Amino acid sequence: MPNAIIVIPARYASTRFPGKPLAEIWGKPLVQHVYERARQARCCRRVIIATDDDRIARAAEGFGAEVALTAGDHVSGTDRVAEVARGIEGELVVNVQGDEPLIEPASIDAAVGPLVEDPAIAMGTLCCPIEDVGELANPNVVKVVVDREGFALYFSRLPIPFVRDQQSGGMRYRHIGLYAYRREFLLELAALPPTPLERAEKLEQLRALEHGHRIRVVMVETASPGVDTPEDLERLRTMRPPGR
Numbered sequence: 399m400p401n402a403i404i405v406i407p408a409r410y411a412s413t414r415f416p417g418k419p420l421a422e423i424w425g426k427p428l429v430q431h432v433y434e435r436a437r438q439a440r441c442c443r444r445v446i447i448a449t450d451d452d453r454i455a456r457a458a459e460g461f462g463a464e465v466a467l468t469a470g471d472h473v474s475g476t477d478r479v480a481e482v483a484r485g486i487e488g489e490l491v492v493n494v495q496g497d498e499p500l501i502e503p504a505s506i507d508a509a510v511g512p513l514v515e516d517p518a519i520a521m522g523t524l525c526c527p528i529e530d531v532g533e534l535a536n537p538n539v540v541k542v543v544v545d546r547e548g549f550a551l552y553f554s555r556l557p558i559p560f561v562r563d564q565q566s567g568g569m570r571y572r573h574i575g576l577y578a579y580r581r582e583f584l585l586e587l588a589a590l591p592p593t594p595l596e597r598a599e600k601l602e603q604l605r606a607l608e609h610g611h612r613i614r615v616v617m618v619e620t621a622s623p624g625v626d627t628p629e630d631l632e633r634l635r636t637m638r639p640p641g642r
Contacts, residue, residue, distance in 0.1 A: 401443030402490040402510050402578070404436045405466075405482050407475040408458075409496075410451035414627050419454050419496050421631055424639035428625060429454065430461050431499030431640070438503035441490070441510045448482045473592070474602040476577070480588030483581050491584055493577040500622040500640060501576070509578040512548075512614040520583035521606060522614040523550070524574035526621050533572065538626065540573040540601060542615060550613040553601050574621045577603070587611070 408419040408429050415421070419429035429447060436445045447458040450470040458465045466485070472478040479493045490513060492506060509522045525542050533539040534557035541558050543551045552558065553573055561568055579587070593608035595601075606613055625631050 401488065402439075402441040402492050403483075403486060403488045404439065404442055404445045404492045404494050404506065405479045406432055406436060406445065406447045406494050406496045407478040408447055408449045408451075408454050409478075410449070410454055415625070415631075417453075418625060418631075419449070420457055421625070421628075423499060423631060423635055426461075427457055428499055428631070429458065429496050430463075432494060432496050432501060433458070433461070433463050435499070435501050435503055435640070436494050436506060439492075439506035439510075440503070441492070441507050442503075443488070444486075446482055446486075447496070448478050450478075476584070476602050476605075477588050480584050483579075483584050486581075488581055491579050491581050493579070495575055495624065497625040498622050499625070499634065502618075502622060505574070505576060505618050505622070506578075508616045508618055509576050512616060513578055513580060519614050520580045520611065521587075522578040522616060523603065524576050524618050525571040525615050526574060526618050528570045528572045534570060540575070542571050542573040544571070544615045548615055548617075550603075550607060550615050552607065553599070553603055555599055555601070571615075571617075572621055573603075573615075574618070583611075 412418045420427045446464045446466050448466045448468050450468050455465045466482045468478050468481045483491045509524050512519050512522050537555040542553050543558050593605050596604040
């Protein structure tokens with residue numbers, strides 16, 4: 399595996415859960431669990447927590463993480479990660495969400511894999527099968543449709559594809575918001591203006607598709623549970639802590 403730089407964007411001012419990165423679970427701040435699991439990825443050379451908040455920065459430095467203080471006006475995690483990428487050297491940059499304390503290190507490696515195997519691939523992400531029918535109608539569960547070569551055709555909060563004839567069936571896939579980039583492509587993408595579909599769906603990855611770029615989507619078995627709300631955190635607290 400190559401040496402990839404993993405960046406974990408962490409905002410304090412979350413609308414649904416202010417201070418989320420510092421919320422304690424299993425005896426540690428949420429973002430510390432993400433950091434420690436990211437470091438276990440085989441592709442990992444360096445892990446950086448990117449934040450615009452001094453409280454998060456102090457906490458991250460307290461558990462030994464490298465921190466990059468970023469601007470406070472970024473509209474997406476991609477833009478925050480790109481700011482960090484401008485000041486570092488390395489071919490591959492991985493954006494790992496800061497609210498997934500059970501992220502699988504192997505999933506990070508899976509997203510990076512296609513970029514290693516094919517120099518023409520500039521961006522990769524993940525998906526998994528949707529097993530729970532209720533997730534299809536949930537706009538917080540992003541769906542993805544891929545072509546025969548595993549590249550994304552579209553992402554949506556709606557249940558896509560629409561299955562007109564239920565007998566034809568077909569598996570639907572949940573998008574997992576972890577991204578691997580070639581550094582130069584990430585900087586190019588962040589410099590592009592937001593696009594109509596990106597604004598409509600509030601999905602930053604659509605910017606790449608609307609500008610004609612391809613995104614390789616790798617299938618993994620399941621998505622790790624994320625934390626969007628305090629209720630999500632309470633549900634996780636009922637689970638066995640990782641490593642026990």
